[in-house]
Amino acid sequence: MPEPQSLLREATARLTGPSAPAEARTLLAHVLGRTAGELIMVDQVSAEQAERFSALVDERAAGRPLQHLTGVAHFRHSTLSVGPGVFVPRPETEVMTGHVVDELRRLVEKGRQPVAVDLCTGSGAIVRALADEVPDAVLHACELSEDAMAYAIDNLAGTGVDLVRADLADAFAELDGTVDVVVCNPPYIPLEAWESVTAEVRDHDPQLALFSGEDGLDAMRVLARTAARLVKPGGLLAAEHAEVQHESVVEVFVAQGSWTSVVDHEDLTGRPRFVTARRR
Known part of the structure; x- marks a missing residue:
């Protein structure tokens, strides 16, 4: 099973702009049902989760808003x-x-x-x-x-x-x-x-x-x-x-x-x- 850090490095390379690392963490946390801060406690990701994460990264790279992919936005x-x-x-x-x-x-x-x-x-x-x-x-x-x-x-x-x-x-x-x-x-x-x-x-x-x-x-x-x-x-x-x-x-x-x-x-x-x- 893939490791989270490996997935994040690959996703960051596929995304663009200074927010790419943060967006990759947000998407992976969304797939895993965790907060971005909790990713440090995750050792491995299932193949199904990795595939879903990769699909979301592709959509984000194509210009779909991050908030549409996660379904949430933070305000105050x-x-x-x-x-x-x-x-x-x-x-x-x-x-x-x-x-x-x-x-x-x-x-x-x-x-x-x-x-x-x-x-x-x-x-x-x-x-x-x-x-x-x-x-x-x-x-x-x-x-x-x-x-x-x-x-x-x-x-x-x-x-x-x-x-x-x-x-x-x-x-x-x-x-x-x-x-x-x-x-x-x-x-x-x-x-x-x-x-x-x-x-x-x-x-x-x-x-x-x-x-x-x-x-x-x-x-x-x-x-x-x-x-x-x-x-x-x-x-x-x-x-x-x-x-x-x-x-x-x-x-x-x-x-x-x-x-x-x-x-x-x-x-x-x-x-x-x-x-x-x-x-x-």
Whole structure:
């Protein structure tokens, strides 16, 4: 029977990029039903497991997302179910989520039970983090895609989050003027940027979660209006955007007229990543 280290060396050589060793360990751990840290305790791998591992490495080398192969993605303190049909949550979104967590905790410390809405929830990553980290908050989330909803239902089971299938434009009309925080990671890639999007993203993440009109801001304009009717005066909006949109997104919220203190923020890599604003 093959040894794990031999399999890992071969797999790393077949994969590309600086993350190849880590991806090989993740795939082997998945096949063995262990964590990557537990691989050091494995002496041998069965022929069947080695064959399955090799097949997964081939798929990863061909560009299939690692998270689709394992069926899970990690976001802040949560492990989420993901796969074809849902946008895989990215680490850069964690900073914006942390900003929202801080805002909700501030309200809790004042004796409030804050209300937050996650629009375009996708896998439910953001609102799941809010539920885990601010259990006193009242949370709502919506998603338009039927495929993505299936993952969100799974990921939000038992959290108490009010999850509905709805469009960004008209979601949660019953909450108008009562929400403390709206957070959203909308689609924001311009249609004209199709060719520049990496094949792994373009071919595997759902188009609904990626592209948003000629300039990438169609959904952002809708968000500015929807959040304006949901959020109470002084409430917070947080929205992720593309690195190159740090000026144009600010202009969207300023032009809408309902927002003040419109500020752009960087992610952990120092790149412009999300905007916040306060309801007038």
